[in-house]
Amino acid sequence: MxxxxxxxxxxxxxxxxxxxxxxxxxxxxxxxxxxxxxxxxxxxxxxxxxxxxxxxxxxxxxxxxxxxxxxxxxxxxxxxxxxxxxxxxxxxxxxxxxxxxxxxxxxxxxxxxxxxxxxxxxxxxxxxxxxxxxxxxxPRSLANYCAFALTFILMGVWVLPLWMVLLVCIPCSFALGFYRPKA
Structure with missing residues (x-):
């Protein structure tokens, strides 16, 4: 709280x-x-x-x-x-x-x-x-968790420069934010 x-x-x-x-x-x-x-x-x-x-x-x-x-x-x-x-x-x-x-x-x-x-x-x-x-x-959502995991992998595991991480993660985050799985 x-x-x-x-x-x-x-x-x-x-x-x-x-x-x-x-x-x-x-x-x-x-x-x-x-x-x-x-x-x-x-x-x-x-x-x-x-x-x-x-x-x-x-x-x-x-x-x-x-x-x-x-x-x-x-x-x-x-x-x-x-x-x-x-x-x-x-x-x-x-x-x-x-x-x-x-x-x-x-x-x-x-x-x-x-x-x-x-x-x-x-x-x-x-x-x-x-x-x-x-x-x-x-906010708890699959899209946010996926964006977080992608950012962590690109930055923490692959050690890509920040500009590359942003270049990949921003469009992916937008796409994930608009994606709604069918019920």
Missing amino acids: SRPVADSPGIWQLFCGFCTVGLFGFGGVLPWARQMMVDRRRWVSEAQFNELLTVGQFFPGPNIANVSIIYGRRVHGLAGALAAVLGLYLFPTIITVLAGFAYTKWWGNPAVQQVFGAIMPIASGLILGTTLRMLRAM
């Missing part, structure tokens, strides 16, 4: 929410953004988040940046879009610049390399957990 969606955030709340996502989103911000927007602040429902992400994937650039821009624009126009995307990138930019300096100085240390190797499974688990939660909100 889904909880009701809260009122739209103010511009400052939008900025601070996406600052939090950017600050804690090591290894990928999608799980953090979903948790912040759906579970904690209830700005959108699971289905609305899935819709934002779906639209965001069709534009160039990082998906979650597109989600922040689309959502920010939806609730506060250009100022909301700027607040969300600036919030999202403020801390990661500062951290990345500082990490670049640290990388050149300490990357040869085996302990540093071991720490980063230990973080990889955590990032993978976060992505898988988010995927499973998004599947819960997906």
Whole structure:
């Protein structure tokens, strides 16, 4: 059962929410953004988040940046879009610049390399957990399950580039959506 969606955030709340996502989103911000927007602040429902992400994937650039821009624009126009995307990138930019300096100085240390190797499974688990939660909100139909399976096979098993996956999956998804088996 889904909880009701809260009122739209103010511009400052939008900025601070996406600052939090950017600050804690090591290894990928999608799980953090979903948790912040759906579970904690209830700005959108699971289905609305899935819709934002779906639209965001069709534009160039990082998906979650597109989600922040689309959502920010939806609730506060250009100022909301700027607040969300600036919030999202403020801390990661500062951290990345500082990490670049640290990388050149300490990357040869085996302990540093071991720490980063230990973080990889955590990032993978976060992505898988988010995927499973998004599947819960997906409308249950044979067409949707087939589109999901086709996308997974093309991307996860055959490791095709994203543009090829979209080139195949979009027409197939439309066709599957219109297909109605005879009773």
